[in-house]
Amino acid sequence: MHLKNGRPESIENRLEKEIRVYDFLDSLGVEYQQIDHEAAMTMETCKEINKAIEAAICKNLLLCNRQETDFYLLLMPGDKPFKTKFLSAQIGSARLSFAKAEIMEAFLDITPGSLSVLGLMNDKENRVQLLIDEDVLKEEYFGCHPCINTSSIRFKTEDLEKILIPALKHEPRLVKL
Numbered sequence: 604m605h606l607k608n609g610r611p612e613s614i615e616n617r618l619e620k621e622i623r624v625y626d627f628l629d630s631l632g633v634e635y636q637q638i639d640h641e642a643a644m645t646m647e648t649c650k651e652i653n654k655a656i657e658a659a660i661c662k663n664l665l666l667c668n669r670q671e672t673d674f675y676l677l678l679m680p681g682d683k684p685f686k687t688k689f690l691s692a693q694i695g696s697a698r699l700s701f702a703k704a705e706i707m708e709a710f711l712d713i714t715p716g717s718l719s720v721l722g723l724m725n726d727k728e729n730r731v732q733l734l735i736d737e738d739v740l741k742e743e744y745f746g747c748h749p750c751i752n753t754s755s756i757r758f759k760t761e762d763l764e765k766i767l768i769p770a771l772k773h774e775p776r777l778v779k780l
Contacts (some may be wrong), residue, residue: 604655606636611754620712624721624749628758631766635758643752644716649681658746658757661739663718665707665731666690669698674706678720679736679780686780693778694734717752720763723771725750733773736780740764 610625611617628635638656643649653660664677664685673696679685687699704715710730711722723733739745739760746757758767768775 604638604640604652606638606656606757608634608636611637611639618751620725620750621754623724624756627721627724627770628756628767631770633758633762633766635756637749637754637756639754641753642716643748643755652755653681653746656744656746656755656757658744659739659742660746660755661736663720663747665702665711665718666699667702667706668696669700671702671706674702674710674731675699675734676711676718676720676723676731677734677736677778678739680738683736683738683780689780690734690778694732694776711750713750717748717750719747719750720767720771721747722750723773726773729773731773733768733771733775734778735775737777738780740777 614622640652643652649660661678662681666675691697691699707713710726712725713722742760744757745760745763746755749756
């Protein structure tokens with residue numbers, strides 16, 4: 604695995620949704636590095652990717668309320684345990700559970716295992732509320748998938764806060780887990 608500046612040299616055999624991510628980042632002038640790897644389906648693989656990109660890839664969880672009327676994308680450190688009761692109390696939504704894969708695909712154009720904050724660029728109707736654990740913002744670099752789990756990218760966390768999130772038009776809510 605080798606970290607390269609900017610988009611991959613060739614976009615042949617890449618999905619349109621991945622290419623849209625690189626176009627989006629380039630249009631905003633965000634500097635980023637990209638790496639290709641095997642599908643990140645286990646924590647062991649994720650740990651190897653984290654070492655290669657030298658950024659903490661956070662857990663990305665798509666959650667919903669019991670009625671499936673409110674949806675949340677939670678970004679939190681990968682090594683932090685997730686306890687719904689702590690989050691539920693902070694956002695005033697009881698009975699949180701994981702949203703169905705169909706919702707993830709319909710709202711964010713992402714499949715399970717590829718969830719990323721960058722999927723919010725596909726949520727034009729703002730159906731998903733962005734929640735960020737405050738510890739995520741303490742890292743120098745932010746790592747995530749470009750809407751596909753066979754690549755990862757990293758960019759400065761400052762760019763996430765000051766450029767990407769405003770461009771995604773999803774006002775984040777900071778939480779403490």
